[in-house]
Amino acid sequence: MSDHILAIDQGTSSTRAIVFDAQGHERARAQEDLTQHYPAAGWVEHDAEEIWRSTLSVSWDALDRAGLTARDIAGIGITNQRETAVLWDRATGRPVAPAIVWQDRRTAERCAALAADGAEPMIQARTGLLLDPYFSATKIAWLLDRDDGLRQRAERGEIAFGTVDSFLLWRLTGGRVHATDATNAARTMLFDIHRQQWDDDLLALFGVPRAVLPEVRDCAAEFGTTDPTLFGGAIAVRGIAGDQQAATIGQACVRPGMIKSTYGTGCFMLLNTGDRPVASSNRLLTTIAYRMDGRATYALEGSIFVAGATVQWLRDGLRLIASAGQTDQLAQAAAADRSVYLVPAFTGLGAPYWDADARGAILGLTRDTGIADIVRAALEAVCFQTRDLLEAMTADGAAPPTNLRVDGGMTVNDWAMQFLADTLAVPVERPVVTETTALGAAALAGITAGLIPGLDALDRFWRLDRRYAPTMAEPERERRYAGWKDAVSRVRTKV
Secondary structure (H helix, E strand, O other): OOOEEEEEEEOOOEEEEEEEEOOOOEEEEEEEEOOOEOOOOOOOEEOHHHHHHHHHHHHHHHHHHHOOOHHHEEEEEEEEOOOOEEEEEOOOOOEOOOEEOOOOOOOHHHHHHHHHOOOHHHHHHHHOOOOOOOOHHHHHHHHHHOOHHHHHHHHOOOEEEEOHHHHHHHHHOOOOOOEEEHHHHOOOOOEEOOOOEEOHHHHHHHOOOHHHOOEEEOOEOOOOEOOHHHHOOOOEEEEEEEHHHHHHHHOOOOOOOOEEEEEOOOEEEEEEEEOOOOOOOOOOEEEEEEEEOOEEEEEEEEEEOOOHHHHHHHHHHOOOOOOOOHHHHHHHHOOOOOOOEEEOOEOEEOOOOOEOOOOOEEEOOOOOOOHHHHHHHHHHHHHHHHHHHHHHHHHOOOOOOOOEEEEOHHHHOHHHHHHHHHHHOOOEEEEOOOOHHHHHHHHHHHHHHOOOOOHHHHHHOOOEEEEEOOOOOHHHHHHHHHHHHHHHHHHOOOO
């Protein structure tokens, strides 16, 4: 009986595959790191072929470790790093250029020019997004504009565009399906989230040919079947969602007012607003949380570009630590009365600042500042940025949350999660399954396959591992946060 789901979670720093059973229990997993390329200041690229190879490799390994074959898998769910732009040749399926990653800032000048021309209000009204290099549209245009031949081929329909999910779907199905889901489409800055379709005015504004675009489907839908040679038999692809939307589903935040925050390479907070898109007055994003049976559920989102990537930088860039696991002990060892602040604006600042030109800084250094103090400041920065997002949501009219559900690699750090609860003055809840992006993708595929009756049944998958209650006194909390706000003000170029 086919009663398992293979979840493919293609992230910014790694690719993983996890096999879940019909009750949401993990059976096996495999993971491979993904190479980051930085060809120029502010540029971030991936090799889409490496993404494809790692996807196959971890999928094979996970199935092997679970002792399962294609006939045991009821469906594949895909979740992916959003906004990353891939262009490939429809005839060969091979990328025609490096993938431009969501963190990349090379199109900042183009965005500034469009803003100066007054384009942002129309863009925000239709897409719910702010005019920023973060999103896919200017990335696609940059790739096409650098090569007249490539643009001509794109206009003839020879080139396909997709976010990573769409590229993987094309390769998994042997080039038979060029599609994406509504959550990924909503992150391109080309999709009208109200009319649920690609927008001709936006395509003209950014210079993106309609011929390159994928079909947009629901998150839980039939997306075709894999080439039988890949897994020893065809497997149906039955669910797709961008990573943060998949995490929202994996956290069972399927009722209005529920909120989650994911700590991976970046940090992303989503508040479910139901069937009503809420326009933000505080530079948050209005986005699609998921679309089922043709009906969209919306969310307010705050996006932080650098969270876990700060710890990675401490390890690989500064070589202050040998592994991320050391940060918990070092943070505890740091002197609590020191006021060192690290602003990780390595690729600009995301919400609620949206300052593409801001750059990182460490402030408050003294002669006795040590490695432990800098490590602690890095972890604190993630918590302070989370409070920035929560305050923006509250200013937009959201009710203060009764708790915050968290997931992602950083949540294994108990010190960081306790400091997060103290900084927010809100209880923080970590689930048993912290790989909620993969769990959400599996849930979508399980719904399509009939293994799960619907989103309302996801509560049975969510199990609490640990709850962190705030303990910090309010004066201390406010003093620390005021120091953070001052530090951010020193690196901002836009006020």
